[in-house]
Amino acid sequence: MHLCPVCKSRTNPNKAHIKIQYKHDIYYPCCPLCQAVFEKEPEKYIKNLSEHKK
Numbered sequence: 001m002h003l004c005p006v007c008k009s010r011t012n013p014n015k016a017h018i019k020i021q022y023k024h025d026i027y028y029p030c031c032p033l034c035q036a037v038f039e040k041e042p043e044k045y046i047k048n049l050s051e052h053k054k
């Protein structure tokens with residue numbers, strides 16, 4: 001399972017809204033809204049996501 005980088009909901013890569021490749025990693029925003037937010041400040045959400053995994 002992957003997490004939406006913005007709202008942290010679980011996303012299924014096979015059914016993801018879209019995948020975004022950013023700096024060698026692939027992210028799966030759950031919806032167009034999260035995609036837009038993520039693309040606006042990707043660094044911020046990538047950082048949050050890695051902290052969430054700890």
Ligand SMILES: [Zn+2]
Pocket residue numbers: 004005006007008009029030031034
């Ligand atoms: Zn989301």
